[in-house]
Amino acid sequence: MAKKSNSAEKKHRKSEERRLRNKSAKSAVKTSVKNFVALAQKKDPQTEAALKEMIKKIDTAAGKGIIKKNAAARKKSRMQRFYNSMKARNTAAQ
Numbered sequence: 001m002a003k004k005s006n007s008a009e010k011k012h013r014k015s016e017e018r019r020l021r022n023k024s025a026k027s028a029v030k031t032s033v034k035n036f037v038a039l040a041q042k043k044d045p046q047t048e049a050a051l052k053e054m055i056k057k058i059d060t061a062a063g064k065g066i067i068k069k070n071a072a073a074r075k076k077s078r079m080q081r082f083y084n085s086m087k088a089r090n091t092a093a094q
Contacts, residue, residue: 034051
């Protein structure tokens, strides 16, 4: 970055820190979604705990403004429907 002023330099540094922090939180959300889907497809008994963990991460990211509230609600709704359908298939198969 070309040095324009001290305040511009500081603003750039701070925005870079925020970008990395937000990237980390988004990555944590994506990882928890992948873990949940993998457990659900394996019919693992810890699927419900993974669902709760995923919802917690999504809510945290939405609360901090890292992802939008509607996007968080949409992700949670889709994952809950997926969980319910997997659960229904498991009980129907037994």
